[in-house]
Amino acid sequence: MKKIILFIGLLLVFIQVVVAQDLSQQIVAGRFNDPSQIKKPYIIYISADGFRNDYAEKYQAKNLLALRAKGVQATAMKPSYPSVTFSNHYTLATGMYPSHHGIVNNSFYDPKRKEMYVKTDRSAVSDSTWYGGVPIWVLAEQQKMLTAAFYWLGSETAVLGVRPTYWYNFNTKIPMDTRIDAVKNWLQLPEEKRPHLINFYFPEVDVAGHHFGSNSKETAAAVKLVDNAVGEMVELTKEVGLDVNFVFVSDHGMTEADNKNTLDLPSLIDTSKFIVPNGDALIQIYAKDKRDIKPLYKKLKAEGKDYDVYLTRNMPKRWHYRAKDNKDGRIGDIILIPRLPKIFNLTGRPTNIGKHGFDNDMPDMQATFYAWGPDFKAGMTINSFENVHVYPLLAKILGLSYGHKIDGDVKVLAPILR
Structure with a gap:
């Protein structure tokens, strides 16, 4: 043990x-x-x-x-x-809900700021302007x-x-x-x-x-x-x-x-036109030009397998993760959700067996x-x-x-x- x-x-x-990080207690003086x-x-x-x-x-x-x-x-x-x-x-x-406080995933993109929030980026995690x-x-x-x-x-x-x-x-x-x-x-x-x-x-x-x-x-x-x-x-x-x-x-x-037979980023997604933060149980796709959303959505719906495809406005109401909930615009324009045991692996590196982030x-x-x-x-x-x-x-x-x-x-x- x-x-x-x-x-x-x-x-x-x-x-x-x-x-390299300060391990000591931080104290706000005078309170x-x-x-x-x-x-x-x-x-x-x-x-x-x-x-x-x-x-x-x-x-x-x-x-x-x-x-x-x-x-x-x-x-x-x-x-x-x-x-x-x-x-x-x-x-x-x-x-x-995440769609209301602004931290909509471990990693996500903010189209208004044109910046990425990534859980491993200390400068983003410690920037108070991300947090509602x-x-x-x-x-x-x-x-x-x-x-x-x-x-x-x-x-x-x-x-x-x-x-x-x-x-x-x-x-x-x-x-x-x-x-x-x-x-x-x-x-x-x-x-x-x-x-x-x-x-x-x-x-x-x-x-x-x-x-x-x-x-x-x-x-x-x-x-x-x-x-x-x-x-x-x-x-x-x-x-x-x-x-x-x-x-x-x-x-x-x-x-x-299934961390051995994972899903790659669909080849239909042109990364020169779309921003795709890393993810495994949830893939968010942000269009640089909103006119590209519907054509990609239709192709993914027609050709995709082992995952479900949503427009933000069509996400299940019970998730409070729809376009109507999208307070800061940080939820992707198109959402891909794998069907377990399948998961996405966008890095190509070995990934863990234990996962969460699902329904x-x-x-x-x-x-x-x-x-x-x-x-x-x-x-x-x-x-x-x-x-x-x-x-x-x-x-x-x-x-x-x-x-x-x-x-x-x-x-x-x-x-x-x-």
Whole structure:
């Protein structure tokens, strides 16, 4: 087991985008909790990337199974479409569908800016002008309630000019024990400096699922790693004497694809006329000249196989990913969606077996939602719900008001509160 966990750690280091990066905590100086906020509740908001909704049972995550039994568990949580990491983490932070907050995929093109957003490009990821909505930590800081983040998409940049008071640049070099100690240290700060909301992100399960698949011993080990870390986090709240609310979520699930017999970019697509960002479960095609859209669409519909072809205006309404939803124009003019087990591989390089990004109604794409703590009812199981509804739940617990438009509705999850 130790060898497997070590291997997962080495994989995380291998995929790390930025090698030379500041590993230290970043602190925005001069902030204090307003006196009106000091007695408000505390929330640790945890995301385990790629933690499919059946993983706790499948791999007997003993701590999570016990903790959710004392609180609330959903049979599943439906990710937003597309069911990818960047889009859904920012949805979980803002309560908005990807088409409304602007991060419409892990990689996409913005025709107005004439720029590409790519998940591996640190300059794009840290550019606040890509991000719409009001992340939950920004909402809190605007109302003089302190927050902290140990990784979460958007927390490394000043969205609306605001970062969490305490935050870290994403990297894979900080050991788990050090990350958990940071949470303990935050909770031991004096009341006026103590964060009421802590965002905490685990990448390990997603990494193992991609490389080895959802049924692998490596994924089982990653689930155990996260489960143990959550158990330690709960214990540390007892040590510091704080009754803390925990909200444990994931961004999407995971499934197995045919990573040997993959689909190339259709030869019908002239890349001198169309811009095509990389993708596997979703290919977006952006026309440089809008007059070229319909002819290409008709050819792809007539000649394409192993994938479905959509004009943006004809995308399924339930995905909230149509032309009517396309707030910033960042959804492609033509969308190609492979039929599993087929996937696209535009790079020509070997690709992983574990994939996500597919139809958010698919059982294997379903995410996880558990919650426990003083503000949650005990022993409650609820039906599946869309992940846009987590944001208003967090705001309600923390006593934060908001006037901007979101897609989530506080009424959906209000019944789980005491």
